[in-house]
Amino acid sequence: MPTRKMTSFVLPVPVTADKPSLQDNTADLDRLRHALRGQLPDSRPLEIPFARIVPLCRRFRQVGFSGVALVNDLPDKWVLADFLPAWPDQLPAMALDLGTTHLEAILVDLLTGQVLSAAGCENSQIEYGADILSRIHQATSARRQMREVADLSFIDPGLAVLQQSIVTCINGLIAELASGSGVATSDIRALSVSGNTTMAHLLLGLDPFHICREPYIPMANVVDSMEGRELGLILHDSAPVWIMPSIGSYFGGDLISGILASGLAATEQTRMLIDVGTNAEVVLGNRDWLIACAGAAGPALEGGVARMGMRAAPGAIDFVSLDPETYALEVRTIGGAPARGLCGSGLIDLVASLYLARIIDIRGKFRDPDQDSDPRRSAFMRERVVVRDGQRAFVVVTARNGLMPREPGTQGMEAPVSLEPGMAEERLAGAAMVSETGADDEVLLEQIDLDAMIRSKAAMYAVLATLVGQVGLAFSDLAEICVAGAFGNHINPRRAITLGMLPDLDLSVYRAIGNSSLQGAEQVLLSRSARQECLDIVSKITYVELNVNQDFMNRFSGARFIPHTDPSLFPSVPLFGEEKR
């Protein structure tokens, strides 16, 4: 990640002017403007919003024409926002990852870059629709009845409800962050928001009607900063709001943040960024060029397809291991909570383990326990591979084991619970002590889930290969592959390689970069070059549409085996039947 000179979104500027006299009868505002102009680091125009004139002049006079101006550092201008009697102790600003399901925010001190507090919450719009498409549907309830919108300023009542909902939700986070660091909400001087294109539309009250209709056109990708009060946010009245720009309907500001946070566009080396959400969004490039695409690779990994799939939340199985010799099965849930399903990383672990243990074949199909020559595996399979609705399924957690025990003195995230065959019953009493709540349904992996998983991993690999091929490179040319988000934090690249989902490279090439959406938002608060880079990225990135790409379709077909129809692409993955473990 590049180190940037701190040039915060709001700049405090000490200003001292002569006091007015008969010999110097300049007006208060002109006196302030003139004195400040001389202190600004460059010649960008200085704007003073009309609504700020009275309070600014009053304060300037009150403090004897000497104090500290707060100036918003916008791409084409300086905007005088406030005037303080003295140098502030801190200058809080908020960075927000505006996710479809979850919001994460931090309060950052613009003077030091220090994080003052952090908070997160569920996206309150979930009440109106779990996914993007259903939210767009809700936001265009009335709009969809119209062929053309006669009143140009028309705001769909459905959109107004969603906008109000998310504004209230963000205001809740603002209040939480403020109280968490002992400041008033009106002391928060700036906000940056990193979200996908639709979430940005729903926050700004922009019509998302065409986002999901061919040719998939957002109303706006890049918007000038507005003031917090224009959005109804309880920040300082003149707090500038930076909305991370988008590239298109399916490539949002959250990914621009990812590019910022990974430093992808800042180095000479060519690197790759993978962000798996509902889509797999992938960017390849360096400081000279950027190429990106998004493909529907994610659903199986995020709860959209697999019946027992879920997002990385408490109760999600995020780690699975199955010893191919002893058939000892270990699973771990997030927060140590009772297992409710499998998140992406758990699913990858599980399917890779089933492949290595030869429970499934290279097509991702369950093998017949009765055809197995290994008696121990055969016994294990008879216990775990059941038939439901005429289809084979693997029992990850048995029904009465739905309550997972927490090991004393360990963190749920870090302490895999060994569930060797036959041990389940012994654990039951202890498990029940942990929690009486939580579903005690079994956690199953069905054939239909496996099939979806194979499609997803094939799509993922095809996306990566197509993108790399598009610029005439090979995977081995990549200096680094950054994997963003919860997926990146939880996934075991070794297992993903085993499945043929990620290219077979040295594990040191892979780097989990965490919540890069939030990190990018934080960077634009602290650095002008980050703010400028956002805009540069938008203008230089090339977006490859995969839905109409024949190369992608060919690669997709080739990738629908474990690890691949061409095993030479995955030399480190044992071929079925040749495992050493």
Place this chain on the structure above:
Amino acid sequence: MPTRKMTSFVLPVPVTADKPSLQDNTADLDRLRHALRGQLPDSRPLEIPFARIVPLCRRFRQVGFSGVALVNDLPDKWVLADFLPAWPDQLPAMALDLGTTHLEAILVDLLTGQVLSAAGCENSQIEYGADILSRIHQATSARRQMREVADLSFIDPGLAVLQQSIVTCINGLIAELASGSGVATSDIRALSVSGNTTMAHLLLGLDPFHICREPYIPMANVVDSMEGRELGLILHDSAPVWIMPSIGSYFGGDLISGILASGLAATEQTRMLIDVGTNAEVVLGNRDWLIACAGAAGPALEGGVARMGMRAAPGAIDFVSLDPETYALEVRTIGGAPARGLCGSGLIDLVASLYLARIIDIRGKFRDPDQDSDPRRSAFMRERVVVRDGQRAFVVVTARNGLMPREPGTQGMEAPVSLEPGMAEERLAGAAMVSETGADDEVLLEQIDLDAMIRSKAAMYAVLATLVGQVGLAFSDLAEICVAGAFGNHINPRRAITLGMLPDLDLSVYRAIGNSSLQGAEQVLLSRSARQECLDIVSKITYVELNVNQDFMNRFSGARFIPHTDPSLFPSVPLFGEEKR
């Protein structure tokens, strides 16, 4: 007046963009911005206000991504205000002279410069105070009780009332102008306002508290343009409002307009601008330098001092002549209405005539009729010079002649009515036919009025002489003297020279330039260089404070005779007792 290239405040720009497709899925706003950017004449940043995004994008899409953008041409940026389906027939904008007593406005077509309609009305704030000081008093009713304003955004209720009053008043003019040229008020795309410093404060809601308190500091002289809706005006929502900048508490935007309209700052020749209102405001200069001052020379000329003085309005005597041989007295009233008093030009005419007819002496004192050796003059004086309250006074119009007859077929403004001695009674019947209303009190010029007049004319001459002396020039170095406003339109420079009020120069040097406050406002609507010139004028003008100027006081003393203590300064004025007429 300089001819300027038309670069209107709002620029229509034809924009045609490719339609969106799968191959070109740029967002609507970005498509519009990009296509427009390429058509703009320079690289100033293009700003798109947040509140305009939705209607702009809707319209852009509705018209098939091709039409005409309306872009506000502000000093440091372009602001996208609207998008039209086709080239407009006209682009109305409003220029406003925001006077303390009177508002004058025109609607101008920004495409052609043509005036579409005109309107005027009394300043509705008169209800709350006739002059600037009483309005400031009203606007600071609550403010004056506070030592310091704790709530920085505090708006004095008195100020709010005055602001609301003037906004309503302007909205009335907007409606009148719009209906006068058959457009909707929301079709008016820009506004420029030219007014004195206090009027600008009262319109913008700025606190005028310090304007009238030493050292006389306005809250703001130069403000960035705001949108009409921010002021509650019923123009187009995004109509930019240009407030003509001020120089100080007693040197307002109306005079900057005068400098613009006179072209004072635009030529190599040194010229002078005289604007007589409550103060005499005088500017001297050329394209390299400008020097200005304001002196309390005006009151006697505007109704503030002379008991029978009044502003140039219907019923004001604006022309007087007295034949020094026959003693035939002619007076004319504005609009041919019954005489109610004397406006500045009438007063100057009268006093100059009285001097030339030897009714008053060089000190401006009435001569004793009984001491006069000329029997005809002695008879005239005995009829006209009366004693009231122990002081001599001249009867300009006798009581029963208060109703002035209107000559059939003539304009009141252009048809002096001859009132030779003895004719008054014969005219009475006809005069009564014109109007039964109007005061029929006599119109008197009292000694006290004469004394005030002498002080005013002395102040005026001293202001002009001091200013010219300040830069080491003589009056004969001036290429032109522009006289602004009603005063300039009505005054007879010959008579003002006779009094020693204006320097004794060839009459061709004097030019009446009319309502230069309105003309300047019109110019900024039509020309970017005029807008820039306003700001340049503010930064380059030198303001001379006369109240603390000894040179001025000396010149003032010397000028308290008719025409002057040094008659050699006025070679064209007959010395008392030597008149040829």
